[in-house]
Amino acid sequence: MAQEERELQVRALDGRSTAVTLAAAASVRDLKAALRGSFPPAQISNSFHLLLKGAKLRLEAEIGNLVTGNGEFIVLVPFSRKSAQPSPVAMPAEEPSVNPPISQEVATGANSAWQDIMDDLSSIPNSPNADDASKDLYSSSIPCSGSYAEDGSTGKSPSTGCSRKRRKLCKENGNGSSDTPGVDGASKQPSMNKKSSFVRSAASSCHDKHPLGPAEMVEHLKKGLGKEGQIVHIEEIPCRRASYSELPRDLSEVMRKALESIGISRLYSHQSEAIQSSISGKHVAVATSTSSGKSLCYNIPVLESLSQDLMACALYIFPTKALAQDQLRTIVEMKKAFHTDINVSIYDGDTPREDRLWIRDNARLLITNPDMLHVSLLPCHSQFQRILSNLRYIVIDEAHSYKGVFGCHTALILRRLKRICSNIYGCHPTFTFCTATSANPREHVMELAKLDNVKLIQNDGSPCGSKYFLLWNPPLHMKKEGGSQGSLVTRRSSPIVEVSYLFSEMVQHGLRCIAFCKTRKLCELVLSYTREILEETGKELVDSICVYRAGYIAEDRRKIEADLFEGKLLGVAATNALELGIDVGHIDATLHLGFPGSVASLWQQAGRSGRRAKQSLAIYVAFEGPLDQYSMKSPDKLFGKPIEHCQVDSHNPKVLGQHIACAAYEHPICLQYDENHFGSTLDSIMTTLKDKGFLVNNRSGPFSSTMWNYIGPEKNPSQIISIRAIEHDKYKVIDKLNNRLLEEIEESKAFFQVYEGAIYMHQGVNYLVEEFDLSSRTAFCRKVDVKYYTKTRDYTDINVLGGDFAYLPACKTNHLKTTAQANSCKVSTKWFDFHRICKSSSKILDTVELRLPPYSYDSEAVWIRIPRSVKIAVAERKLEFRGGSHAASHALLNILPLHMMCSASDLGTECVNPHETRGMPERILLYDKHPGGIGLATLKSFLGNFCLLL
Numbered sequence: 001m002a003q004e005e006r007e008l009q010v011r012a013l014d015g016r017s018t019a020v021t022l023a024a025a026a027s028v029r030d031l032k033a034a035l036r037g038s039f040p041p042a043q044i045s046n047s048f049h050l051l052l053k054g055a056k057l058r059l060e061a062e063i064g065n066l067v068t069g070n071g072e073f074i075v076l077v078p079f080s081r082k083s084a085q086p087s088p089v090a091m092p093a094e095e096p097s098v099n100p101p102i103s104q105e106v107a108t109g110a111n112s113a114w115q116d117i118m119d120d121l122s123s124i125p126n127s128p129n130a131d132d133a134s135k136d137l138y139s140s141s142i143p144c145s146g147s148y149a150e151d152g153s154t155g156k157s158p159s160t161g162c163s164r165k166r167r168k169l170c171k172e173n174g175n176g177s178s179d180t181p182g183v184d185g186a187s188k189q190p191s192m193n194k195k196s197s198f199v200r201s202a203a204s205s206c207h208d209k210h211p212l213g214p215a216e217m218v219e220h221l222k223k224g225l226g227k228e229g230q231i232v233h234i235e236e237i238p239c240r241r242a243s244y245s246e247l248p249r250d251l252s253e254v255m256r257k258a259l260e261s262i263g264i265s266r267l268y269s270h271q272s273e274a275i276q277s278s279i280s281g282k283h284v285a286v287a288t289s290t291s292s293g294k295s296l297c298y299n300i301p302v303l304e305s306l307s308q309d310l311m312a313c314a315l316y317i318f319p320t321k322a323l324a325q326d327q328l329r330t331i332v333e334m335k336k337a338f339h340t341d342i343n344v345s346i347y348d349g350d351t352p353r354e355d356r357l358w359i360r361d362n363a364r365l366l367i368t369n370p371d372m373l374h375v376s377l378l379p380c381h382s383q384f385q386r387i388l389s390n391l392r393y394i395v396i397d398e399a400h401s402y403k404g405v406f407g408c409h410t411a412l413i414l415r416r417l418k419r420i421c422s423n424i425y426g427c428h429p430t431f432t433f434c435t436a437t438s439a440n441p442r443e444h445v446m447e448l449a450k451l452d453n454v455k456l457i458q459n460d461g462s463p464c465g466s467k468y469f470l471l472w473n474p475p476l477h478m479k480k481e482g483g484s485q486g487s488l489v490t491r492r493s494s495p496i497v498e499v500s501y502l503f504s505e506m507v508q509h510g511l512r513c514i515a516f517c518k519t520r521k522l523c524e525l526v527l528s529y530t531r532e533i534l535e536e537t538g539k540e541l542v543d544s545i546c547v548y549r550a551g552y553i554a555e556d557r558r559k560i561e562a563d564l565f566e567g568k569l570l571g572v573a574a575t576n577a578l579e580l581g582i583d584v585g586h587i588d589a590t591l592h593l594g595f596p597g598s599v600a601s602l603w604q605q606a607g608r609s610g611r612r613a614k615q616s617l618a619i620y621v622a623f624e625g626p627l628d629q630y631s632m633k634s635p636d637k638l639f640g641k642p643i644e645h646c647q648v649d650s651h652n653p654k655v656l657g658q659h660i661a662c663a664a665y666e667h668p669i670c671l672q673y674d675e676n677h678f679g680s681t682l683d684s685i686m687t688t689l690k691d692k693g694f695l696v697n698n699r700s701g702p703f704s705s706t707m708w709n710y711i712g713p714e715k716n717p718s719q720i721i722s723i724r725a726i727e728h729d730k731y732k733v734i735d736k737l738n739n740r741l742l743e744e745i746e747e748s749k750a751f752f753q754v755y756e757g758a759i760y761m762h763q764g765v766n767y768l769v770e771e772f773d774l775s776s777r778t779a780f781c782r783k784v785d786v787k788y789y790t791k792t793r794d795y796t797d798i799n800v801l802g803g804d805f806a807y808l809p810a811c812k813t814n815h816l817k818t819t820a821q822a823n824s825c826k827v828s829t830k831w832f833d834f835h836r837i838c839k840s841s842s843k844i845l846d847t848v849e850l851r852l853p854p855y856s857y858d859s860e861a862v863w864i865r866i867p868r869s870v871k872i873a874v875a876e877r878k879l880e881f882r883g884g885s886h887a888a889s890h891a892l893l894n895i896l897p898l899h900m901m902c903s904a905s906d907l908g909t910e911c912v913n914p915h916e917t918r919g920m921p922e923r924i925l926l927y928d929k930h931p932g933g934i935g936l937a938t939l940k941s942f943l944g945n946f947c948l949l950l
């Protein structure tokens, strides 16, 4: 380069960068002209400022006089020109500027804003060509996905420098292979069997396999794995002694024998109280800890009643099919002692068609779920006449599952059930609810089933061992980012690696363990890394761990549950699919990779260990995100925070309308009798349904003006009302070698995981997708041994489609104070290409074009236009408006789980696409990431929190 020339690095806010060489005597004005000629971000937004270290560059400033340190760059910040109505403090446009004097306060703000921008831009991986870097804007790997924890790359590859250094364990792959994305198809072996890309242990790794108890493990971790200060807090939850009471005197002899046969000679005090209340006809809510013997609280009264009255029937409702299977096993065991055979059957989507008639005719204890009640049992209630006319008990276990939108649907399904029972079959069953994690169990279940009186039982008489609850923050390390010229930044070690080491420690020392991870991909990564660690530290244990997640086919899941129960497996990496009470035998320890979305969920998961009064251990490992770091810094807030309230909004007009149409289909609605079930808005909702052509008001007879019949276009309206927003369109993943179905992936998630050339993980093993047939929705893959993973680059656009003010009429006082709106929206994702990324170095090896159709779905969004006054204030302080509002959206997304029951991954926020030509509104927006929306954005509690947090 000639001496009088200077090369300057310029980056746009979306990460695209370019180098411009100019004469040292040239001015910033010349630099801008050069950028307009060659740099797309400067071409798209013709008006832009150039900032260096937070200060706007004067147009006349000489390039040769600009002081740029090593790795520092100029930032291109687009702005909109002033509107016709000048604002006294609007950001100046292209004026020949002289930097105004900056107050100390503003300078500090600008410095910190600058630092944020630098951090953001520095964290965008350097790419061999500038255009690649620009496309990272669309990638789900950037924070805009709202799910920094989603995958390995953002959670950092396990063999990144810091983890290698930290434990002196990791070294590069020893087989001398290059970074070229080669596929060793010939080996047909999972990568585990060869020296692969991940950690290799050294003497400092724990090779010991001495059995340890939970308390001993805590000491062991303090001296070993956790000696870099990762353990930031230990909460010791003391043990609790059992409080027993004798079996009630009036319990039948046959019941005593049944209890004896399963090893029960005394009842815990809460069991006794619940059973007495239930037998005396009271509705009961049992709200005691996990594994406190809640099942007996309903099984005893129900089986007593069914054995004494040969016509009596009962209905058990569980939120999942797995729980229904689990409960069936327990009851079958118990009722072996009974002389009379009480038929107990499951009636759910998996029940073979040919068995259904027999079950309807013979079952006395029917185990089902809300979905089956909704689509089958209620619309065809006459087929269940025998059961419904003799229904003594309705049992609703895991009642805390029925919250939010699913809770709202279930509440209305229960109203439909009660209405059919009372209005047609003259039957008024007694309800029993069980829950371990709800702050408002009585209030919640009363609303759920519209009951006036429920007896709450929460004096827990079960014993419980002490629990050590550790907060584990991955250690900080200095790391160079941004290539050879990059700067040193402080980053935490990968929490995925930390959890993997902890998982292997548990298994090595004989502690049966569940490692809870928020996503399926995290489960696979944790399994894969843990197996690699165990290859070094305890080879014979490699196959004693596996993944458990909902996407697996039912047969595989049942096998894992059984293997865990029988002790063939020592640990599983699981999603929240294992959170609810499926009995998988004794578990000693739980690991929690990131905050699961609610305190209730954290305790529910931690409650899976230490069952049967044994000592146990739980370790919460933090991500680098603000929510986890908040928990690490404020353990008192985490442990002192009450579990969340379960909220059910059975008055939501949209959901109410849907269920009233279903109810009218099941039996004509009569205002006089049915207002009692559906509330005072029934009349107006029926009128609306009539106007839409769903109901007709029959005026032919004397009382007919009050009878409403269903006449809608659907034969059975319940068929088109989804109560859980479950996706029915799924992609199959098939192992070509044996034609085995590995997994079914929901349509909305499929293209992130499977496409031609994708590396798909299943039980920690890598598969290459060789064929991807869109028409049959099938991905054909085969096992490979590769040293890279794949990651798509995509962009998601949110198009809001008009709508109502967010505040509901009940909040009228706030109505005028906010412009927040809750609207339908269209979410559209486009895929551009995918990267192949080296596992050992995290380097992008190459980029492959993707030809996938865009995927769109309707959902719901809640958003607020940023007031002009805020924009003016931001401009006054010379802060960056777009970047700031985007950061605010992410901040909101991250803290919402502290205020309501949802996970940050349930929601997304928008990120402006620089190639978008339409004007982007200045707003803060969150949208529901579930196709169709699970109604999060329109929940009263959500709206309240959204507006409060803003």
Ligand SMILES: Nc1ncnc2c1ncn2[C@@H]1O[C@H](COP(=O)(O)OP(=O)(O)OP(=O)(O)O)[C@@H](O)[C@H]1O
Binding pocket: 263, 264, 265, 266, 267, 268, 271, 289, 290, 291, 292, 293, 294, 295, 296, 436, 580, 581, 582, 583, 612
């Ligand atoms: N009175 C009792 N004496 C001894 N053991 C008992 C007693 N009651 C229940 N148990 C045992 O406690 C274990 C846990 O019982 P159960 O599964 O009913 O608990 P739970 O509260 O329903 O659990 P979850 O919260 O996971 O749903 C079972 O093995 C059961 O046999």
